[in-house]
Amino acid sequence: MDKDCICENCEFREVVFSFLDDESVQHLCDNKEQQSFRKGEIIHNEGERITYFKYLKSGLIKLYRKTPSGDEQIVSITKPFEFVSNISIFSEERYKYSVAAVEDSVVCVVKLDFIKEIALKNGAFAMGLLSKVSKVNEKIISQTLDIRQKNLIGRVAYILLYFTNEIYNTQVFDLPVSRKEIADYIGMSTANVIRTLSDFKKEGIIRVFGKTIEIVDMRRLEIMAKIG
Amino acid sequence: MDKDCICENCEFREVVFSFLDDESVQHLCDNKEQQSFRKGEIIHNEGERITYFKYLKSGLIKLYRKTPSGDEQIVSITKPFEFVSNISIFSEERYKYSVAAVEDSVVCVVKLDFIKEIALKNGAFAMGLLSKVSKVNEKIISQTLDIRQKNLIGRVAYILLYFTNEIYNTQVFDLPVSRKEIADYIGMSTANVIRTLSDFKKEGIIRVFGKTIEIVDMRRLEIMAKIG
């Protein structure tokens, strides 16, 4: 299915699979599969049975769920080397959250039982997983708390800084998500997200060309994120 | 230090330590220590170095952190068999969150290195930890999302139901926390939490005697939690 994916060199190996010997890695490699998703495609839906261990090789994904009233709550937007089938994978039968690609993405997929099998035999590997899972969860929780303590302006500023500093590492980037998705991420209304972006624009803090954002005055944006 | 704690019979054994043979359990038992905390006492502070694996034997604790402006954000209030030194323990050097007793509590303490050592040798044990950590984190995240999607009334109703159904399993209970702490938990102002409780009282949904709460009309409270 994929000659181009050579597990020995996979960057992910360092992250979780560093405790595996070459033989295990080879075995893993033989059992894995790569899947590509276009921007907007759903990788899996909440409620579906979990059978695969998935991680993001490239691209960008959002983790979210639907509220009873039908709108989305976005839990996290993350880039490669996070798990995709994350959070509930080692404790639940079924996904608690949906995952969708917000940019073209490649996901590497291994049967979950296979991972569990290795973990049972290899404590160091299991501890690697544990550490990684903890880290991912902690990030989600602390970001949620960070956002919760801020007002509208602070939240929008925070998200812009998140994209700049954590995702893209550039001052100019294309927003991978719609205004509505930002709203669903930070728990505000779409209209107010747009309004705040407009305000930042008027004050010369950012420049906006459709989806493209340029952070002009990083300093002031950081202040807005802090005091807001 | 504690003859009264016989690990072989510890209820916690079922939760995480079920994969250990008697010998390991004995070893664990020899290396553990029990600590008691009075209501209000701090078990550990964010920023402190993590050296112990701690779990709650009895009582009730809150997990929280301080915002830059000085007030508390309560992440979780949980009862026995949750980890206390939770979330960051397997991924960080230092606590990201503080833990304090909201009722008189007993915490069981083992050197973290000791736990790690066992986990490295015993994959099943490590996987048990992983499963437990995942579950705890997932609960925190989903509760946070549940709360986020509700308004003031829904949030207060939700918390009351949480105490009734998840913590105490009775219709009548003593609130273990102040009104302010509820506010810090659900992300609303103290005054409005109190106001909402008063409204519930006036409408005959609950009865209030100081810290003692009685849920009178469970059905309506559930409706308030759902629609709010």
Add this chain to the structure above:
DNA sequence: CGCGGCTTTGATGTTCATCAAGTAAAGTGG
């Protein structure tokens, strides 16, 4: 028995959601 912290309630103002109406952009089918 008096002081300080927690609780309660009312009045006021701010923040934010909602609604509406219009514009731009992006898909869709001929």
Add this chain to the structure above:
DNA sequence: CCACTTTACTTGATGAACATCAAAGCCGCG
């Protein structure tokens, strides 16, 4: 490739939800 349709974005006006402030009552503790 263009007309058409739909979806995303934008802005203003309005009202609701909630925070804040203030003053008073209550309770526990020294």
